[in-house]
Amino acid sequence: MKNLKPLLSALALTSAMASQPLYAGQEWDTKLDLQGLYGNISGSVLRDSTWNNGVFIRGDYLEKGGYTLGYNRTVVKYKGDVSNLSQNAFYGSIRMHLTPDSMPGRLTLRLDGHLVDNNDPTGNTDEGRIIMPEVSYLSADKNLYLDLGYTYSSYKGDLDLDQWTPTVGFGFNQQFDWIQLRGYFINSSNELRTQGNKDTAAIEAKWFHFFKPGAMLGVDKMQLTALAGDRVYAVDPDSASIYNLADVQTGGLSLGFNWKIPGNWEILLVGGNESYENQDIDDKYNTRFAYLDFSKKW
């Protein structure tokens, strides 16, 4: 996290310079995220820990569209004398919102791209080139969300993956609660490089609860996420995370809390556990992680 210090100072300066508008109506909304994750790996014969940090900037122009740019650095520490695996991942996304009169709601067309570079000695996870078009729909009453994303991933040598992520979300309790279900259906072109898996399928469920002002500890939002099934080389459309350095993920559970801080700052703290399995060597292990995200809007 020490690398984030200069950025935090710059953010504080930006915050001091930004003035709060009297009325709503600025054309560009910008959000900067600084995030870090530490994961302690238990039960693995090979892996010891993992950490990553990243920075994302997101700009939205009115309700017309926007962009996101991001950078993420991940390190996996191995047991024994094995060198760390370090990865740089670059991310770019553009989106456009449409409001056709023929349907009550908003359509969003989105296109993501990832570039991955690492020092994996096997080359299995290196030179990732990922592209993800997605179309989503949000109903006018904001109580229904649907999306369909397709992700094409290619890695060094002869590995290509097709991922489909159909998603449904619905709000209830006057939109104080939101549930989202997303399927991950991944097809590998090379079973030898995906631990014998040709096809994997997983489902992820998320529950968000938004608190009224004055909630205990000042919490603004709670999120509970669970994953069941298997997925390998997955790409998460929400977090723009790539799971190429992990083995086959077999489950996950996490709980997070979000706080809003005066000055348009937010803090998100998430803790959880993810289960993995290296099916080539029958190595099952868990990653207990803590994730922290500072964000600033202006």
Next chain:
Amino acid sequence: MILVRNGKPQMKCSHIARFIVFFLLGSFLSIATADETYPWGKTYELEASGKYKQAAAVIEPFLDAGGDAEEYARMRYGWLNYLMRNYNDSIRSYQKAIHRNPESLQARYGITLPLLAQERWKEAARYANEVLKRSPWDFTAHERLLVSEEGLKKWGVMKKHASGLAARYPASFVPWVYLARAEIWLGDHDAAKRAYQRVIRRLPAHVEANAYLNNGKSR
């Protein structure tokens, strides 16, 4: 032109020709005047009877007429398409009206309606703010901006804004309604009650205010 000479009417050829020219010109002018008044009255009649599509069709020939007729036709067309829930056509029409007359406040009021209907809160707020740059305490623009702030859930901004508007328009119930809603979302129910009581004072039959004060429920 008929001339009277020696008690008898007489006409010269040149006078006959002039008569025909003036007659034809007069007839043409009377037709043109009828044409100019025809669509506007007709479009209001059709709108009043709920025939929005027909009302819009009547003024369509004027959409590219140029000048005042085009500007007004664009605004009427925008309004009628808004009533028909053809929000994108409505937005395009108002945008063209603004393009024709960049100083138009009314076209900016107009375009906020389909934008708010499509929940494009920030875009609606942009046009309301453009009005406020030219006319800082324009009530309609502030009202549309409050709707945007509510859609964006900017409760703190909305509370401050509604308070400011209430001070400028003390007889209006509208700012107090938005102030009450902001207070509810900010968790101050006593302040919300006080605001709704002021709504009742100004409009005793206000459904939302009565419901909240009688049942303690928001809308």
